[in-house]
Amino acid sequence: MKKKTFIIDGTYYMYKYYFAIPMLKNKLGNPVNIIYGFTKMINIICKKYKPDKIIMVFDSKKKNFRQKIYKKYKKNRPKMPNKIIEQIIPLNFLLKNLGIPIVSIPYIEADDTIGILSKIENKNKNFVFILTNDKDIYQIINSSTFILENLYKKIDKYEVQRKYKILPKNIPDYLSLVGDKSDNIPGVPCIGKKTAQILIKKYCNIKNIYNNINEIKSLKIKNVNNIIKNLTKHKIQTILSLKLTTLHLNFKIEKKFKNLNLKKPNINNLNKFFKKNNFNIFYKKNIEIKKKIYKNNLNNNFKKNML
Known part of the structure:
Protein backbone atom coordinates (compact mmCIF):
# COMPACT_ATOMS: atom_id res chain seq x y z
CA MET A 1 0.00 0.00 0.00
CA LYS A 2 1.40 3.43 -0.98
CA LYS A 3 2.37 5.80 1.81
CA LYS A 4 1.08 9.36 1.97
CA THR A 5 3.42 12.35 1.95
CA PHE A 6 2.04 15.83 2.64
CA ILE A 7 4.13 18.76 1.39
CA ILE A 8 3.02 22.15 2.70
CA ASP A 9 3.80 25.51 1.11
CA GLY A 10 4.65 27.18 4.41
CA THR A 11 5.18 30.64 2.94
CA TYR A 12 1.72 30.66 1.39
CA TYR A 13 0.06 29.55 4.63
CA MET A 14 1.87 32.19 6.70
CA TYR A 15 0.22 34.86 4.58
CA LYS A 16 -3.08 33.00 4.41
CA TYR A 17 -3.47 32.75 8.18
CA TYR A 18 -2.15 36.27 8.74
CA PHE A 19 -5.02 37.70 6.69
CA ALA A 20 -7.67 35.03 7.33
CA ILE A 21 -7.46 34.75 11.12
CA PRO A 22 -8.14 37.79 13.35
CA MET A 23 -5.07 39.11 15.18
CA LEU A 24 -4.80 36.80 18.18
CA LYS A 25 -2.32 37.59 20.97
CA ASN A 26 -0.89 35.54 23.83
CA LYS A 27 -0.48 36.61 27.47
CA LEU A 28 2.60 38.65 26.60
CA GLY A 29 0.80 40.52 23.84
CA ASN A 30 2.65 38.73 21.02
CA PRO A 31 0.75 37.92 17.79
CA VAL A 32 -0.10 34.21 17.43
CA ASN A 33 -2.77 34.04 14.70
CA ILE A 34 -0.39 32.40 12.19
CA ILE A 35 0.86 29.91 14.79
CA TYR A 36 -2.72 29.06 15.71
CA GLY A 37 -3.58 28.54 12.03
CA PHE A 38 -0.65 26.15 11.50
CA THR A 39 -1.49 24.21 14.65
CA LYS A 40 -5.10 23.80 13.55
CA MET A 41 -4.06 22.85 9.99
CA ILE A 42 -1.62 20.16 11.13
CA ASN A 43 -4.22 18.83 13.54
CA ILE A 44 -6.74 18.47 10.68
CA ILE A 45 -4.19 16.77 8.41
CA CYS A 46 -3.28 14.24 11.09
CA LYS A 47 -6.87 13.49 12.06
CA LYS A 48 -8.39 13.33 8.59
CA TYR A 49 -5.59 11.89 6.43
CA LYS A 50 -3.18 10.11 8.84
CA PRO A 51 -0.05 11.01 6.83
CA ASP A 52 3.18 9.00 6.81
CA LYS A 53 5.19 12.17 6.17
CA ILE A 54 4.66 15.90 6.54
CA ILE A 55 7.25 18.26 5.04
CA MET A 56 7.10 22.03 5.48
CA VAL A 57 8.67 24.13 2.69
CA PHE A 58 9.52 27.83 2.91
CA ASP A 59 10.96 30.32 0.43
CA SER A 60 14.58 31.31 0.91
CA LYS A 61 15.55 34.95 1.46
CA LYS A 62 18.23 34.56 -1.23
CA LYS A 63 17.40 35.68 -4.77
CA ASN A 64 16.33 32.83 -7.04
CA PHE A 65 17.08 32.51 -10.76
CA ARG A 66 13.68 33.96 -11.75
CA GLN A 67 14.44 37.20 -9.97
CA LYS A 68 17.78 37.32 -11.76
CA ILE A 69 16.41 36.87 -15.29
CA TYR A 70 13.37 39.10 -14.72
CA LYS A 71 13.72 41.92 -12.20
CA LYS A 72 9.97 42.55 -12.11
CA TYR A 73 9.23 38.98 -10.97
CA LYS A 74 6.89 39.23 -7.93
CA LYS A 75 7.87 42.89 -7.57
CA ASN A 76 4.21 43.84 -7.12
CA ARG A 77 4.12 42.05 -3.76
CA PRO A 78 4.43 44.20 -0.63
CA LYS A 79 7.15 43.70 1.97
CA MET A 80 6.44 41.01 4.58
CA PRO A 81 4.49 42.59 7.48
CA ASN A 82 6.26 42.76 10.86
CA LYS A 83 3.41 40.80 12.46
CA ILE A 84 4.35 37.86 10.23
CA ILE A 85 8.09 38.21 10.86
CA GLU A 86 7.45 38.19 14.63
CA GLN A 87 5.82 34.76 14.38
CA ILE A 88 8.53 33.01 12.33
CA ILE A 89 10.71 31.95 15.29
CA PRO A 90 7.82 30.57 17.41
CA LEU A 91 6.41 28.88 14.29
CA ASN A 92 9.74 27.12 13.71
CA PHE A 93 9.73 26.10 17.39
CA LEU A 94 6.25 24.62 16.96
CA LEU A 95 7.19 22.65 13.83
CA LYS A 96 10.45 21.39 15.34
CA ASN A 97 8.70 20.11 18.46
CA LEU A 98 5.96 18.51 16.39
CA GLY A 99 8.75 16.59 14.62
CA ILE A 100 7.97 18.10 11.20
CA PRO A 101 11.03 18.68 8.97
CA ILE A 102 11.47 22.17 7.51
CA VAL A 103 13.03 22.66 4.07
CA SER A 104 14.30 25.99 2.73
CA ILE A 105 17.05 25.93 0.08
CA PRO A 106 19.06 29.12 -0.62
CA TYR A 107 18.62 30.50 -4.17
CA ILE A 108 15.85 27.99 -4.95
CA GLU A 109 12.20 29.00 -4.87
CA ALA A 110 9.75 27.04 -2.73
CA ASP A 111 7.77 25.96 -5.83
CA ASP A 112 10.83 24.24 -7.32
CA THR A 113 11.68 22.66 -3.96
CA ILE A 114 8.13 21.30 -3.69
CA GLY A 115 8.41 19.93 -7.23
CA ILE A 116 11.71 18.17 -6.50
CA LEU A 117 10.38 16.71 -3.25
CA SER A 118 7.28 15.46 -5.07
CA LYS A 119 9.46 13.85 -7.74
CA ILE A 120 11.53 12.08 -5.06
CA GLU A 121 8.44 10.86 -3.21
CA ASN A 122 6.92 9.59 -6.48
CA LYS A 123 10.12 7.64 -7.15
CA ASN A 124 9.69 6.11 -3.72
CA LYS A 125 6.19 5.09 -4.85
CA ASN A 126 4.40 7.38 -2.41
CA PHE A 127 1.26 9.43 -2.90
CA VAL A 128 1.96 13.16 -2.64
CA PHE A 129 -0.54 15.74 -1.42
CA ILE A 130 0.57 19.36 -1.81
CA LEU A 131 -1.05 22.12 0.21
CA THR A 132 -0.74 25.36 -1.74
CA ASN A 133 -2.72 27.86 -3.74
CA ASP A 134 -0.08 28.37 -6.45
CA LYS A 135 -1.25 27.58 -9.99
CA ASP A 136 2.35 26.86 -11.05
CA ILE A 137 2.31 23.70 -8.94
CA TYR A 138 -0.54 22.27 -11.04
CA GLN A 139 2.02 21.28 -13.68
CA ILE A 140 3.39 18.41 -11.53
CA ILE A 141 -0.01 16.84 -10.83
CA ASN A 142 -0.11 13.21 -11.98
CA SER A 143 -1.71 9.93 -10.99
CA SER A 144 0.18 9.97 -7.67
CA THR A 145 0.45 13.72 -7.00
CA PHE A 146 -2.44 15.96 -6.00
CA ILE A 147 -3.15 19.46 -4.72
CA LEU A 148 -5.25 19.87 -1.58
CA GLU A 149 -7.08 23.19 -1.73
CA ASN A 150 -8.29 24.48 1.64
CA LEU A 151 -7.31 21.14 3.22
CA TYR A 152 -10.29 19.29 1.75
CA LYS A 153 -10.68 19.71 -2.02
CA LYS A 154 -8.43 17.33 -3.94
CA ILE A 155 -7.26 18.61 -7.33
CA ASP A 156 -6.22 15.75 -9.62
CA LYS A 157 -5.26 15.70 -13.32
CA TYR A 158 -8.93 15.34 -14.35
CA GLU A 159 -9.92 18.43 -12.37
CA VAL A 160 -7.12 20.40 -14.08
CA GLN A 161 -8.42 19.26 -17.48
CA ARG A 162 -11.97 20.19 -16.49
CA LYS A 163 -10.98 23.61 -15.18
CA TYR A 164 -8.36 24.66 -17.74
CA LYS A 165 -9.16 22.37 -20.71
CA ILE A 166 -5.48 21.37 -20.89
CA THR A 246 8.16 26.26 -15.60
CA LEU A 247 9.27 24.46 -12.44
CA HIS A 248 12.92 23.44 -12.48
CA LEU A 249 13.21 19.94 -11.07
CA ASN A 250 16.84 19.18 -11.92
CA PHE A 251 18.63 21.08 -9.17
CA LYS A 252 21.08 18.64 -7.58
CA ILE A 253 19.99 19.12 -4.00
CA GLU A 254 18.91 15.60 -3.04
CA LYS A 255 21.57 15.50 -0.29
CA LYS A 256 19.65 18.23 1.52
CA PHE A 257 16.56 16.03 1.55
CA LYS A 258 17.96 13.23 3.66
CA ASN A 259 16.03 12.13 6.74
CA LEU A 260 12.80 14.01 6.10
CA ASN A 261 10.76 11.55 8.08
CA LEU A 262 8.57 12.73 10.93
CA LYS A 263 10.33 12.69 14.27
CA LYS A 264 8.85 11.98 17.66
CA PRO A 265 7.08 15.08 19.04
CA ASN A 266 8.33 16.69 22.23
CA ILE A 267 5.15 16.50 24.27
CA ASN A 268 6.44 18.52 27.22
CA ASN A 269 7.63 21.40 25.04
CA LEU A 270 4.35 21.39 23.12
CA ASN A 271 2.32 21.52 26.33
CA LYS A 272 4.32 24.53 27.56
CA PHE A 273 4.06 26.19 24.13
CA PHE A 274 0.27 25.76 23.88
CA LYS A 275 -0.23 26.92 27.45
CA LYS A 276 1.99 29.99 26.94
CA ASN A 277 0.07 30.99 23.83
CA ASN A 278 -3.40 30.35 25.29
CA PHE A 279 -4.12 27.51 22.85
CA ASN A 280 -6.26 25.80 25.48
CA ILE A 281 -8.06 23.48 23.09
CA PHE A 282 -4.77 22.08 21.77
CA TYR A 283 -3.23 21.96 25.24
CA LYS A 284 -6.05 19.71 26.46
CA LYS A 285 -5.80 17.47 23.40
CA ASN A 286 -2.02 17.31 23.67
CA ILE A 287 -2.23 16.00 27.24
CA GLU A 288 -4.07 12.96 25.87
CA ILE A 289 -1.31 12.01 23.39
CA LYS A 290 0.05 8.56 23.93
CA LYS A 291 3.74 7.78 23.57
CA LYS A 292 3.24 5.31 20.73
CA ILE A 293 2.36 7.83 18.02
CA TYR A 294 4.37 6.05 15.33
CA LYS A 295 4.17 2.57 13.92
CA ASN A 296 7.84 2.05 14.77
CA ASN A 297 10.96 4.10 15.35
CA LEU A 298 12.54 3.09 12.05
CA ASN A 299 9.88 4.31 9.67
CA ASN A 300 8.37 7.09 11.82
CA ASN A 301 4.92 6.54 10.31
CA PHE A 302 1.91 8.26 11.82
CA LYS A 303 -0.59 5.79 13.19
CA LYS A 304 -2.42 8.06 15.63
CA ASN A 305 -3.35 11.71 15.71
CA MET A 306 -0.53 14.06 16.59
CA LEU A 307 -2.74 16.49 18.48
Whole structure:
Protein backbone atom coordinates (compact mmCIF):
# COMPACT_ATOMS: atom_id res chain seq x y z
CA MET A 1 0.00 0.00 0.00
CA LYS A 2 1.40 3.43 -0.98
CA LYS A 3 2.37 5.80 1.81
CA LYS A 4 1.08 9.36 1.97
CA THR A 5 3.42 12.35 1.95
CA PHE A 6 2.04 15.83 2.64
CA ILE A 7 4.13 18.76 1.39
CA ILE A 8 3.02 22.15 2.70
CA ASP A 9 3.80 25.51 1.11
CA GLY A 10 4.65 27.18 4.41
CA THR A 11 5.18 30.64 2.94
CA TYR A 12 1.72 30.66 1.39
CA TYR A 13 0.06 29.55 4.63
CA MET A 14 1.87 32.19 6.70
CA TYR A 15 0.22 34.86 4.58
CA LYS A 16 -3.08 33.00 4.41
CA TYR A 17 -3.47 32.75 8.18
CA TYR A 18 -2.15 36.27 8.74
CA PHE A 19 -5.02 37.70 6.69
CA ALA A 20 -7.67 35.03 7.33
CA ILE A 21 -7.46 34.75 11.12
CA PRO A 22 -8.14 37.79 13.35
CA MET A 23 -5.07 39.11 15.18
CA LEU A 24 -4.80 36.80 18.18
CA LYS A 25 -2.32 37.59 20.97
CA ASN A 26 -0.89 35.54 23.83
CA LYS A 27 -0.48 36.61 27.47
CA LEU A 28 2.60 38.65 26.60
CA GLY A 29 0.80 40.52 23.84
CA ASN A 30 2.65 38.73 21.02
CA PRO A 31 0.75 37.92 17.79
CA VAL A 32 -0.10 34.21 17.43
CA ASN A 33 -2.77 34.04 14.70
CA ILE A 34 -0.39 32.40 12.19
CA ILE A 35 0.86 29.91 14.79
CA TYR A 36 -2.72 29.06 15.71
CA GLY A 37 -3.58 28.54 12.03
CA PHE A 38 -0.65 26.15 11.50
CA THR A 39 -1.49 24.21 14.65
CA LYS A 40 -5.10 23.80 13.55
CA MET A 41 -4.06 22.85 9.99
CA ILE A 42 -1.62 20.16 11.13
CA ASN A 43 -4.22 18.83 13.54
CA ILE A 44 -6.74 18.47 10.68
CA ILE A 45 -4.19 16.77 8.41
CA CYS A 46 -3.28 14.24 11.09
CA LYS A 47 -6.87 13.49 12.06
CA LYS A 48 -8.39 13.33 8.59
CA TYR A 49 -5.59 11.89 6.43
CA LYS A 50 -3.18 10.11 8.84
CA PRO A 51 -0.05 11.01 6.83
CA ASP A 52 3.18 9.00 6.81
CA LYS A 53 5.19 12.17 6.17
CA ILE A 54 4.66 15.90 6.54
CA ILE A 55 7.25 18.26 5.04
CA MET A 56 7.10 22.03 5.48
CA VAL A 57 8.67 24.13 2.69
CA PHE A 58 9.52 27.83 2.91
CA ASP A 59 10.96 30.32 0.43
CA SER A 60 14.58 31.31 0.91
CA LYS A 61 15.55 34.95 1.46
CA LYS A 62 18.23 34.56 -1.23
CA LYS A 63 17.40 35.68 -4.77
CA ASN A 64 16.33 32.83 -7.04
CA PHE A 65 17.08 32.51 -10.76
CA ARG A 66 13.68 33.96 -11.75
CA GLN A 67 14.44 37.20 -9.97
CA LYS A 68 17.78 37.32 -11.76
CA ILE A 69 16.41 36.87 -15.29
CA TYR A 70 13.37 39.10 -14.72
CA LYS A 71 13.72 41.92 -12.20
CA LYS A 72 9.97 42.55 -12.11
CA TYR A 73 9.23 38.98 -10.97
CA LYS A 74 6.89 39.23 -7.93
CA LYS A 75 7.87 42.89 -7.57
CA ASN A 76 4.21 43.84 -7.12
CA ARG A 77 4.12 42.05 -3.76
CA PRO A 78 4.43 44.20 -0.63
CA LYS A 79 7.15 43.70 1.97
CA MET A 80 6.44 41.01 4.58
CA PRO A 81 4.49 42.59 7.48
CA ASN A 82 6.26 42.76 10.86
CA LYS A 83 3.41 40.80 12.46
CA ILE A 84 4.35 37.86 10.23
CA ILE A 85 8.09 38.21 10.86
CA GLU A 86 7.45 38.19 14.63
CA GLN A 87 5.82 34.76 14.38
CA ILE A 88 8.53 33.01 12.33
CA ILE A 89 10.71 31.95 15.29
CA PRO A 90 7.82 30.57 17.41
CA LEU A 91 6.41 28.88 14.29
CA ASN A 92 9.74 27.12 13.71
CA PHE A 93 9.73 26.10 17.39
CA LEU A 94 6.25 24.62 16.96
CA LEU A 95 7.19 22.65 13.83
CA LYS A 96 10.45 21.39 15.34
CA ASN A 97 8.70 20.11 18.46
CA LEU A 98 5.96 18.51 16.39
CA GLY A 99 8.75 16.59 14.62
CA ILE A 100 7.97 18.10 11.20
CA PRO A 101 11.03 18.68 8.97
CA ILE A 102 11.47 22.17 7.51
CA VAL A 103 13.03 22.66 4.07
CA SER A 104 14.30 25.99 2.73
CA ILE A 105 17.05 25.93 0.08
CA PRO A 106 19.06 29.12 -0.62
CA TYR A 107 18.62 30.50 -4.17
CA ILE A 108 15.85 27.99 -4.95
CA GLU A 109 12.20 29.00 -4.87
CA ALA A 110 9.75 27.04 -2.73
CA ASP A 111 7.77 25.96 -5.83
CA ASP A 112 10.83 24.24 -7.32
CA THR A 113 11.68 22.66 -3.96
CA ILE A 114 8.13 21.30 -3.69
CA GLY A 115 8.41 19.93 -7.23
CA ILE A 116 11.71 18.17 -6.50
CA LEU A 117 10.38 16.71 -3.25
CA SER A 118 7.28 15.46 -5.07
CA LYS A 119 9.46 13.85 -7.74
CA ILE A 120 11.53 12.08 -5.06
CA GLU A 121 8.44 10.86 -3.21
CA ASN A 122 6.92 9.59 -6.48
CA LYS A 123 10.12 7.64 -7.15
CA ASN A 124 9.69 6.11 -3.72
CA LYS A 125 6.19 5.09 -4.85
CA ASN A 126 4.40 7.38 -2.41
CA PHE A 127 1.26 9.43 -2.90
CA VAL A 128 1.96 13.16 -2.64
CA PHE A 129 -0.54 15.74 -1.42
CA ILE A 130 0.57 19.36 -1.81
CA LEU A 131 -1.05 22.12 0.21
CA THR A 132 -0.74 25.36 -1.74
CA ASN A 133 -2.72 27.86 -3.74
CA ASP A 134 -0.08 28.37 -6.45
CA LYS A 135 -1.25 27.58 -9.99
CA ASP A 136 2.35 26.86 -11.05
CA ILE A 137 2.31 23.70 -8.94
CA TYR A 138 -0.54 22.27 -11.04
CA GLN A 139 2.02 21.28 -13.68
CA ILE A 140 3.39 18.41 -11.53
CA ILE A 141 -0.01 16.84 -10.83
CA ASN A 142 -0.11 13.21 -11.98
CA SER A 143 -1.71 9.93 -10.99
CA SER A 144 0.18 9.97 -7.67
CA THR A 145 0.45 13.72 -7.00
CA PHE A 146 -2.44 15.96 -6.00
CA ILE A 147 -3.15 19.46 -4.72
CA LEU A 148 -5.25 19.87 -1.58
CA GLU A 149 -7.08 23.19 -1.73
CA ASN A 150 -8.29 24.48 1.64
CA LEU A 151 -7.31 21.14 3.22
CA TYR A 152 -10.29 19.29 1.75
CA LYS A 153 -10.68 19.71 -2.02
CA LYS A 154 -8.43 17.33 -3.94
CA ILE A 155 -7.26 18.61 -7.33
CA ASP A 156 -6.22 15.75 -9.62
CA LYS A 157 -5.26 15.70 -13.32
CA TYR A 158 -8.93 15.34 -14.35
CA GLU A 159 -9.92 18.43 -12.37
CA VAL A 160 -7.12 20.40 -14.08
CA GLN A 161 -8.42 19.26 -17.48
CA ARG A 162 -11.97 20.19 -16.49
CA LYS A 163 -10.98 23.61 -15.18
CA TYR A 164 -8.36 24.66 -17.74
CA LYS A 165 -9.16 22.37 -20.71
CA ILE A 166 -5.48 21.37 -20.89
CA LEU A 167 -3.16 18.76 -19.37
CA PRO A 168 -1.27 19.59 -16.15
CA LYS A 169 2.07 19.56 -17.99
CA ASN A 170 0.83 22.43 -20.18
CA ILE A 171 0.11 24.82 -17.30
CA PRO A 172 3.42 26.71 -17.93
CA ASP A 173 2.48 27.15 -21.62
CA TYR A 174 -0.96 28.38 -20.60
CA LEU A 175 0.38 30.87 -18.04
CA SER A 176 3.03 32.13 -20.45
CA LEU A 177 0.21 33.12 -22.82
CA VAL A 178 -2.37 34.56 -20.40
CA GLY A 179 0.16 35.84 -17.84
CA ASP A 180 -0.14 35.70 -14.07
CA LYS A 181 -0.68 38.95 -12.14
CA SER A 182 0.11 37.38 -8.77
CA ASP A 183 3.68 36.65 -9.90
CA ASN A 184 3.93 39.58 -12.33
CA ILE A 185 4.23 37.23 -15.34
CA PRO A 186 3.65 39.40 -18.46
CA GLY A 187 2.18 36.85 -20.92
CA VAL A 188 0.93 37.99 -24.34
CA PRO A 189 -1.35 41.05 -24.69
CA CYS A 190 -4.94 40.30 -25.81
CA ILE A 191 -4.64 36.55 -25.25
CA GLY A 192 -7.22 35.33 -22.75
CA LYS A 193 -8.13 31.95 -21.34
CA LYS A 194 -10.19 30.69 -24.30
CA THR A 195 -7.64 31.68 -26.92
CA ALA A 196 -4.82 30.10 -24.92
CA GLN A 197 -6.82 26.89 -24.54
CA ILE A 198 -7.50 26.71 -28.28
CA LEU A 199 -3.84 27.27 -29.15
CA ILE A 200 -2.54 24.72 -26.65
CA LYS A 201 -5.17 22.15 -27.59
CA LYS A 202 -4.15 22.49 -31.24
CA TYR A 203 -0.37 22.82 -30.91
CA CYS A 204 0.35 21.37 -27.43
CA ASN A 205 3.03 23.86 -26.37
CA ILE A 206 4.64 27.28 -26.99
CA LYS A 207 7.36 25.88 -29.25
CA ASN A 208 4.84 24.30 -31.61
CA ILE A 209 2.67 27.43 -31.57
CA TYR A 210 5.56 29.48 -32.94
CA ASN A 211 6.61 26.73 -35.35
CA ASN A 212 3.09 26.85 -36.83
CA ILE A 213 2.28 30.53 -36.38
CA ASN A 214 1.29 30.98 -40.03
CA GLU A 215 -1.42 28.32 -39.64
CA ILE A 216 -3.11 30.03 -36.69
CA LYS A 217 -5.20 32.25 -39.00
CA SER A 218 -7.22 29.17 -40.00
CA LEU A 219 -8.40 28.63 -36.41
CA LYS A 220 -11.73 29.91 -35.14
CA ILE A 221 -10.32 32.62 -32.90
CA LYS A 222 -11.75 36.10 -32.46
CA ASN A 223 -9.43 38.84 -33.80
CA VAL A 224 -7.04 36.14 -34.99
CA ASN A 225 -4.87 38.59 -36.96
CA ASN A 226 -4.21 40.64 -33.83
CA ILE A 227 -3.39 37.44 -31.93
CA ILE A 228 -0.79 36.47 -34.55
CA LYS A 229 0.60 40.01 -34.51
CA ASN A 230 0.98 40.02 -30.71
CA LEU A 231 2.50 36.56 -30.62
CA THR A 232 5.09 37.66 -33.16
CA LYS A 233 5.78 41.02 -31.53
CA HIS A 234 6.07 39.60 -28.01
CA LYS A 235 7.88 36.34 -28.74
CA ILE A 236 10.83 37.11 -26.44
CA GLN A 237 8.42 38.06 -23.66
CA THR A 238 6.45 34.84 -24.17
CA ILE A 239 9.57 32.65 -24.00
CA LEU A 240 10.64 34.53 -20.86
CA SER A 241 7.20 33.93 -19.32
CA LEU A 242 7.55 30.22 -20.08
CA LYS A 243 10.90 30.10 -18.25
CA LEU A 244 9.35 31.87 -15.27
CA THR A 245 6.33 29.56 -15.03
CA THR A 246 8.16 26.26 -15.60
CA LEU A 247 9.27 24.46 -12.44
CA HIS A 248 12.92 23.44 -12.48
CA LEU A 249 13.21 19.94 -11.07
CA ASN A 250 16.84 19.18 -11.92
CA PHE A 251 18.63 21.08 -9.17
CA LYS A 252 21.08 18.64 -7.58
CA ILE A 253 19.99 19.12 -4.00
CA GLU A 254 18.91 15.60 -3.04
CA LYS A 255 21.57 15.50 -0.29
CA LYS A 256 19.65 18.23 1.52
CA PHE A 257 16.56 16.03 1.55
CA LYS A 258 17.96 13.23 3.66
CA ASN A 259 16.03 12.13 6.74
CA LEU A 260 12.80 14.01 6.10
CA ASN A 261 10.76 11.55 8.08
CA LEU A 262 8.57 12.73 10.93
CA LYS A 263 10.33 12.69 14.27
CA LYS A 264 8.85 11.98 17.66
CA PRO A 265 7.08 15.08 19.04
CA ASN A 266 8.33 16.69 22.23
CA ILE A 267 5.15 16.50 24.27
CA ASN A 268 6.44 18.52 27.22
CA ASN A 269 7.63 21.40 25.04
CA LEU A 270 4.35 21.39 23.12
CA ASN A 271 2.32 21.52 26.33
CA LYS A 272 4.32 24.53 27.56
CA PHE A 273 4.06 26.19 24.13
CA PHE A 274 0.27 25.76 23.88
CA LYS A 275 -0.23 26.92 27.45
CA LYS A 276 1.99 29.99 26.94
CA ASN A 277 0.07 30.99 23.83
CA ASN A 278 -3.40 30.35 25.29
CA PHE A 279 -4.12 27.51 22.85
CA ASN A 280 -6.26 25.80 25.48
CA ILE A 281 -8.06 23.48 23.09
CA PHE A 282 -4.77 22.08 21.77
CA TYR A 283 -3.23 21.96 25.24
CA LYS A 284 -6.05 19.71 26.46
CA LYS A 285 -5.80 17.47 23.40
CA ASN A 286 -2.02 17.31 23.67
CA ILE A 287 -2.23 16.00 27.24
CA GLU A 288 -4.07 12.96 25.87
CA ILE A 289 -1.31 12.01 23.39
CA LYS A 290 0.05 8.56 23.93
CA LYS A 291 3.74 7.78 23.57
CA LYS A 292 3.24 5.31 20.73
CA ILE A 293 2.36 7.83 18.02
CA TYR A 294 4.37 6.05 15.33
CA LYS A 295 4.17 2.57 13.92
CA ASN A 296 7.84 2.05 14.77
CA ASN A 297 10.96 4.10 15.35
CA LEU A 298 12.54 3.09 12.05
CA ASN A 299 9.88 4.31 9.67
CA ASN A 300 8.37 7.09 11.82
CA ASN A 301 4.92 6.54 10.31
CA PHE A 302 1.91 8.26 11.82
CA LYS A 303 -0.59 5.79 13.19
CA LYS A 304 -2.42 8.06 15.63
CA ASN A 305 -3.35 11.71 15.71
CA MET A 306 -0.53 14.06 16.59
CA LEU A 307 -2.74 16.49 18.48
